[in-house]
Amino acid sequence: MSGAAQLVFDRVTKRYAGRDTAALLDLSLEIPAGTFCVLVGPSGGGKTTALKLVNRLLPFDEGDISIDGRSITQLPVVELRRGIGYVIQQVGLFPHMTVGENVETVPKLLGWDRARRRARTAELLELVGLEQEDAKRYPAQLSGGQRQRVGLARALAADPPLLLMDEPFGALDPITRHRLQLELRRLHHEVAKTVIFVTHDIDEAILMGDRIAILREGGVLAQYDTPDAILAHPADDFVERFIGEDRALRRLALRRLDEVPLDPAPPATDSLLRVSTRNTARNAVSLMLEAGADRVLVVDDGGRVLGILTLARTEELLEQ
Amino acid sequence: MTAAGPGPVIPNFGQGSACVTGNHFFCWGWVRQHWGDTLEPHLVQHVELTVIAVAIGFAIAFALALVSHRLRVLDQPIAITAGLIYTIPSVVAFEILIAYFGLSNTTVVIPLVGYSLVILYPNIVSGLRSAPPEVLEAARGMGLEPRQMLWRVEVPLALPSIIGGLRIAVVSTVAIATVASLVGDRGLGYPIFYALQLPTPFKTEIYSAGVLVVGLALGFDLVLVAARRILVRWAQ
Amino acid sequence: MISLLYDTANAHTFVDGFRFIADNPGFLAHKAMQQLELAGAALGLGAAAALPIGILLGHLHRGSTVAISASIIGRALPIVLLIAIFLTVFGIGFVNNMVALAVLATGPMLTNAYGAVEGVDRDVTDAARGMGMSGLQILTRVELPLALPLLFTGIRIAAVTVVATSPIAAIAGGGGLGAVIVNQASYRLEGVLGACYCVMALSAGVWLVLLALQRVVTPRVVHT
Numbered sequence: 149m150s151g152a153a154q155l156v157f158d159r160v161t162k163r164y165a166g167r168d169t170a171a172l173l174d175l176s177l178e179i180p181a182g183t184f185c186v187l188v189g190p191s192g193g194g195k196t197t198a199l200k201l202v203n204r205l206l207p208f209d210e211g212d213i214s215i216d217g218r219s220i221t222q223l224p225v226v227e228l229r230r231g232i233g234y235v236i237q238q239v240g241l242f243p244h245m246t247v248g249e250n251v252e253t254v255p256k257l258l259g260w261d262r263a264r265r266r267a268r269t270a271e272l273l274e275l276v277g278l279e280q281e282d283a284k285r286y287p288a289q290l291s292g293g294q295r296q297r298v299g300l301a302r303a304l305a306a307d308p309p310l311l312l313m314d315e316p317f318g319a320l321d322p323i324t325r326h327r328l329q330l331e332l333r334r335l336h337h338e339v340a341k342t343v344i345f346v347t348h349d350i351d352e353a354i355l356m357g358d359r360i361a362i363l364r365e366g367g368v369l370a371q372y373d374t375p376d377a378i379l380a381h382p383a384d385d386f387v388e389r390f391i392g393e394d395r396a397l398r399r400l401a402l403r404r405l406d407e408v409p410l411d412p413a414p415p416a417t418d419s420l421l422r423v424s425t426r427n428t429a430r431n432a433v434s435l436m437l438e439a440g441a442d443r444v445l446v447v448d449d450g451g452r453v454l455g456i457l458t459l460a461r462t463e464e465l466l467e468q
Numbered sequence: 469m470t471a472a473g474p475g476p477v478i479p480n481f482g483q484g485s486a487c488v489t490g491n492h493f494f495c496w497g498w499v500r501q502h503w504g505d506t507l508e509p510h511l512v513q514h515v516e517l518t519v520i521a522v523a524i525g526f527a528i529a530f531a532l533a534l535v536s537h538r539l540r541v542l543d544q545p546i547a548i549t550a551g552l553i554y555t556i557p558s559v560v561a562f563e564i565l566i567a568y569f570g571l572s573n574t575t576v577v578i579p580l581v582g583y584s585l586v587i588l589y590p591n592i593v594s595g596l597r598s599a600p601p602e603v604l605e606a607a608r609g610m611g612l613e614p615r616q617m618l619w620r621v622e623v624p625l626a627l628p629s630i631i632g633g634l635r636i637a638v639v640s641t642v643a644i645a646t647v648a649s650l651v652g653d654r655g656l657g658y659p660i661f662y663a664l665q666l667p668t669p670f671k672t673e674i675y676s677a678g679v680l681v682v683g684l685a686l687g688f689d690l691v692l693v694a695a696r697r698i699l700v701r702w703a704q
Numbered sequence: 705m706i707s708l709l710y711d712t713a714n715a716h717t718f719v720d721g722f723r724f725i726a727d728n729p730g731f732l733a734h735k736a737m738q739q740l741e742l743a744g745a746a747l748g749l750g751a752a753a754a755l756p757i758g759i760l761l762g763h764l765h766r767g768s769t770v771a772i773s774a775s776i777i778g779r780a781l782p783i784v785l786l787i788a789i790f791l792t793v794f795g796i797g798f799v800n801n802m803v804a805l806a807v808l809a810t811g812p813m814l815t816n817a818y819g820a821v822e823g824v825d826r827d828v829t830d831a832a833r834g835m836g837m838s839g840l841q842i843l844t845r846v847e848l849p850l851a852l853p854l855l856f857t858g859i860r861i862a863a864v865t866v867v868a869t870s871p872i873a874a875i876a877g878g879g880g881l882g883a884v885i886v887n888q889a890s891y892r893l894e895g896v897l898g899a900c901y902c903v904m905a906l907s908a909g910v911w912l913v914l915l916a917l918q919r920v921v922t923p924r925v926v927h928t
Contacts, residue, residue: 203609229611240606244624244702254610286702302610312609555907557868560900563885567717567893639780646782647872650886660788664876671792678785685780 152181152342153216153309155202160211162197162367171197172367175211179359181309182340184333186357188347190390194367195346199312202344203232215310230254233303233311233341237318239295241287247273247298248283254306272301275339277331293324300332304339311343317352329355350391354379354398362387376402380468396466400430403465405446410455413445417453420445425454429465432457488672495672506659506673511680514655517648518641518688521577525584525637532585533592537622543593550586558583558647566651576648576655583644584637591633595626628703631696635689642685656681721897732881732902739880739906743867745802750809750862755855758817762851763843771818778811783869787876801873808869809862816858820851856918863914868907871899881906 157177163170172194179185187195200206202213204225213220220228241250251272252265260268273280276297287295296316303311317325333356336343347353353360354375362370362378364386371383379399382388391398406425413420423432423444432444436459443458487495499507536543561579569575599622607617649657656677663673725732754774761767786804794800824847832842848855871882884891884899891899 205605205609226611226613229609231611234606234609236602236606236609238600238602240600240602240604242603242607242621243600244621244627244700253612257611257616288702299606555864555868555904557871557903557907559869559871559882559885560903563888563896564900566888567896636779639776643780643782646784649784650875657782657784660784661875664788664791669788669792669796674785674788674792678789681782681785682780 151309152340154181155179155185155310155342155344156214156217157198158212158214160198160201160208160213162194162201162206162208169366170194172201172208172363175363175367175369177361177369177372179342179344181216181342184336184343184345184356184358186345186347186353186360187363188350188353188360189363189370190365191348192365193363195348195363196314197367198363199314199344199346202310202312203229203234230257230306231308231310233306233308235296235299235303235311235313235316237315239287239299239316241295241298241302243287246284246286247278247290250287250298251283251302251305253302258306268305269301272304275304275335276301291324292320293328296320296328304341309341311341313343313345315347316345318347332356354391354402362390380466397430397433399466400433400462401428403429405429405432405457406448406454408457408465409461410446410457411461413453413456417445420456422447423457424449429457429462433459433462488670491668491671493671494675498672499676507676507680510654510656510659510677511684514642514645514681514684517576517580517645517655518638518684521580521641521645522584522634522638524577525581526588526634528581529585529588529592532589533596534618536593537596537618547590550589553582554586556582558644559650562647562650571652573654575651576645580641580645580648584641587637587640588630588633591629591636592626595629595633596622598629599625627700628696631692631700635692638688638692639685642681642688646681656684717893718897720894721901724891724894724898725901728898732884732898735879735881735884735899736902736906739867739870739882739903742798742801742873742878742880743805743863743870743910745798746805746866746870747809747859747863749802749806750866751813751859753806754810754813754862755817758814758858759821759843759848759851759855762818762821762823763839763847765822768818768822771815771822774814775811778808781807783808783872784875787873791876796877798878801870801876801878805866805870805873809866812861812865813858816861817851817855820854820858821847823854824850852922853918856914856921860911860914860918863910864907867910868903871903 155177156179157175160172160175161170162172175194175198177185187198189195197206201208202215202220204220241247242253245253248266248269251269255265255268269283270280273283278294278297278301282290282294282298287298290298299316303313317328320328329352345353345356347356357375359372360375360378361372364370370390371378371387376399378387379391379395379402382391382395388395404425405423405427408429421435421439421441421444423435423446425446425448432446436442436444442460443456445456446454448454488498532546536546556579558579561582562575565575565578569578603621603625604617607621612620645655646657646660648655649661652658659673659677663670663677758771761771783804786807787801790800790803794803821843828850829842829846832846837845870878870880871885873880874882874886881899881903885896885903888896
């Protein structure tokens with residue numbers, strides 16, 4: 149294993165007996181290797197169902213799902229699952245095992261020797277931001293955020309090319325949730341695996357995803373694209389409503405000031421509002437409105453002036 | 469009580485110590501003198517009986533629990549049968565079995581096994597069911613086979629319930645095994661029976677055997693509590 | 705006394721047990737009456753001790769360890785030992801057996817009485833206190849009525865335990881069906897079996913009668 153895998157949904161349909169609307173209807177999705185793909189939508193949209201089809205916790209009725217070109221039905225179920233990392237909202241850590249033993253579960257199933265398992269556990273604990281001593285502790289002794297980190301480490305233990313995450317941060321308080329979102333994003337930059345991430349929170353989707361797939365009720369795919377493209381060109385009314393009326397501002401929130409084209413600064417800069425490059429274009433606009441100005445001076449951490457950003461320029465950003 | 473049974477020394481009114489002939493409250497002298505030929509052998513028998521009965525009862529109860537864990541339908545019938553067994557008074561059970569197996573160890577062990585089984589079965593079943601659903605889902609999603617899930621997750625999580633059941637079963641068995649002396653010279657019930665039958669019931673023998681029985685129950689219980697502490701590190 | 709003799713038994717013998725009952729109804733009824741006398745007295749004594757203590761502790765929400773241990777200790781004390789000890793104290797007769805069985809009965813009754821009264825919804829008792837009821841009034845008008853089902857269940861359990869265990873009193877001169885059961889020499893296997901059936905029928909009967917009584921006595925709203 150290791151590396152990243154391509155995942156393809158090919159016209160997948162799933163129905164539940166006795167219900168008129170399907171859980172998933174004719175879903176086709178191609179997720180390139182290494183992509184962080186978020187499945188988002190209202191409840192009943194089938195996003196968790198779609199996730200559980202991949203590791204065959206649920207069966208599908210029509211279509212096919214393939215990993216790196218191979219249909220998931222071709223592999224014995226247990227072998228398939230051992231090759232996919234799975235993280236759920238309540239984590240499901242084994243209460244009777246230490247953190248270390250939890251993390252080592254799949255490597256042990258795969259027959260790794262003890263030295264290799266121990267080394268891998270140490271590596272993972274550092275990766276997810278835990279202390280080495282935590283390996284000996286029991287889940288009951290950990291906080292919610294720590295438990296979810298262990299869950300993530302456990303899923304990554306055997307270095308699977310694909311990671312499934314089902315609303316993993318849903319049960320955490322907002323501060324911990326935000327911290328873990330950022331860390332997961334950072335982690336994905338370091339270890340570029342294919343990740344399928346389910347959430348009902350559009351903000352989380354925009355923050356985390358390389359690609360977003362919006363599923364509407366009845367399991368129909370509404371739109372599948374990058375966050376910026378969805379915000380710029382929502383496919384229909386449903387998507388528009390789902391992402392909210394402030395999508396222009398959200399688009400601007402995706403642009404950091406050090407990536408945005410700036411105009412040269414005038415010689416006299418004292419009267420201008422100064423804004424650091426660590427801010428987003430959205431923050432710049434917010435500050436302009438507050439100060440009643442139509443431009444700000446952009447400076448980097450060292451205080452060096454990089455240019456000015458005008459309101460007109462930000463409008464141009466939105467036209468892209 | 470058999471007339472020709474091998475037994476403890478009959479306090480010989482006339483040649484025994486003053487304490488014994490006077491049947492005072494408690495005669496240490498008698499205890500010291502007869503530890504080896506009376507108290508200790510019966511204590512050992514009692515321990516053996518208890519351990520064997522609970523061990524067999526546990527084995528059967530565990531097997532039944534595994535079966536009804538897989539086939540939920542069987543749970544009700546087994547539970548009802550167990551309940552019915554429990555309603556049979558121990559005296560009745562022993563007396564009926566005497567007719568079939570005589571005054572043998574089989575007669576004694578069968579009812580004791582039955583009562584242990586009846587206590588252990590529901591505890592083991594509820595223990596196996598106590599695994600939180602999200603733990604089982606994560607285990608399945610990670611690729612554990614059903615058999616691995618059973619032995620690596622469900623059974624370890626059932627240990628607190630199992631040990632709880634063992635404590636009750638062992639203590640009950642120690643108590644019921646005293647009645648087993650109806651079937652002959654085995655266990656700590658016998659010295660008590662014997663001392664009761666004498667023209668003047670001999671207090672020291674009764675009290676010393678009694679202390680041993682209660683002490684034995686307590687001892688077993690402490691051992692199991694210690695076992696829990698060792699085996700169930702994760703739920704202290 | 706316990707005998708060395710035993711009959712070789714077969715399936716026929718189980719039926720013979722019923723025939724023994726049919727042949728000796730008066731005799732067995734008399735024995736059963738003796739049994740019930742002993743059991744009843746023991747239950748009464750045990751209740752007199754266990755119920756007030758259990759109810760009081762539950763009302764005061766104290767002494768939970770005592771109440772819970774009562775059951776555990778009750779299970780651990782062999783009835784044989786209790787009978788023997790009380791025999792040395794009271795001499796042979798009715799009293800020693802009664803007291804021994806009473807000790808056995810206190811366990812379930814104390815634990816259940818405690819649990820029943822202690823477990824009454826705190827919101828309800830708080831409301832009662834807020835209305836100005838005294839402690840005694842709360843106990844008699846609120847807690848006891850609500851506690852009845854569980855309390856009565858404890859009495860039922862104790863009753864059946866006592867009835868089922870009382871045959872053993874035969875070793876210390878307690879009469880009743882136990883005297884038949886342990887005397888296989890005189891009554892042969894049919895007699896022993898017949899008496900056994902009677903004991904089990906008595907236990908079941910006591911259970912059902914008390915269950916009916918419980919239904920009658922419990923306020924309608926509280927039926928479990």
